[in-house]
Amino acid sequence: MAVDLTKLQFYSGNNYLKRSSFFGQMNAVSTGYDPNQTSITHNLGYIPQFVVAADYQNNGIWWANEFCNDVRGPGGVTNGVIMISPSIDSTRFFVIASASYDGSVFAATRPVKYGIYLDS
Amino acid sequence: MVDLSKLILLTSVNTFKADNDVQTGSFVLGGSAPEMASTGMITRTFTVTLAVTADYYDIMFNGPYTTAFTYPNWAVDTNRWAAPGRGVYRIFLNATGYSNENIGFEIFTSLSGRTLTITAVSQNQFLASSATLTNATISYRIIPYSSTTQ
Numbered sequence: 276m277a278v279d280l281t282k283l284q285f286y287s288g289n290n291y292l293k294r295s296s297f298f299g300q301m302n303a304v305s306t307g308y309d310p311n312q313t314s315i316t317h318n319l320g321y322i323p324q325f326v327v328a329a330d331y332q333n334n335g336i337w338w339a340n341e342f343c344n345d346v347r348g349p350g351g352v353t354n355g356v357i358m359i360s361p362s363i364d365s366t367r368f369f370v371i372a373s374a375s376y377d378g379s380v381f382a383a384t385r386p387v388k389y390g391i392y393l394d395s
Numbered sequence: 396m397v398d399l400s401k402l403i404l405l406t407s408v409n410t411f412k413a414d415n416d417v418q419t420g421s422f423v424l425g426g427s428a429p430e431m432a433s434t435g436m437i438t439r440t441f442t443v444t445l446a447v448t449a450d451y452y453d454i455m456f457n458g459p460y461t462t463a464f465t466y467p468n469w470a471v472d473t474n475r476w477a478a479p480g481r482g483v484y485r486i487f488l489n490a491t492g493y494s495n496e497n498i499g500f501e502i503f504t505s506l507s508g509r510t511l512t513i514t515a516v517s518q519n520q521f522l523a524s525s526a527t528l529t530n531a532t533i534s535y536r537i538i539p540y541s542s543t544t545q
Contacts, residue, residue: 364476
């Protein structure tokens, strides 16, 4: 069957954010103020683009950017910020979790969704 | 003749297309930081003129990415790239003159016309005296997207 070229809006070698097989969910584990890192291996051999979203409050709301909640300070700390820091190198995708305040109250696990594209 | 090796998808729907005009460069983050009483925020601003007009863009940064606090010299990984807005960008600069303290920067970007502004912000923590920050070269990689450019 012949290709219907009327449906062809573009064709080129440009990037189109092609998905890799590395789309999934992982856990960011905060142990307090000191950063704690988890990673997955992609082994693409170059720096790919990625997207990431995190459930900072563990309540089913996913944030595709940074998130801050209130900090009430040492002495009256009942809440704090769990910071999620995603980064990537040529073989692995990393998520670092840390808390704005130390102590077991900020030891927390937060789910992170990630997507790695084939495009560099 | 149509080169089908270049055929990636068929669609009549417009999409943001990443041009091949990937733009790279770098800037130096550092300088001096005054005491907190005079400035609550330490802000560094850099501008980049895009080579092409873009509707949208993606940007990634590479520098001394801080992976662990190992006072007084922080563990860094210079092979990592991170994207602002997708979490905290972990650059911590040592600050001499203030007991080798450190400050962490977050990086934000915006685009107006072809002028892309990179803003690095840190909350000032220096209570009693100013400090000199250890300079760090931050590389960037900008990928412009266009809904019209093919």
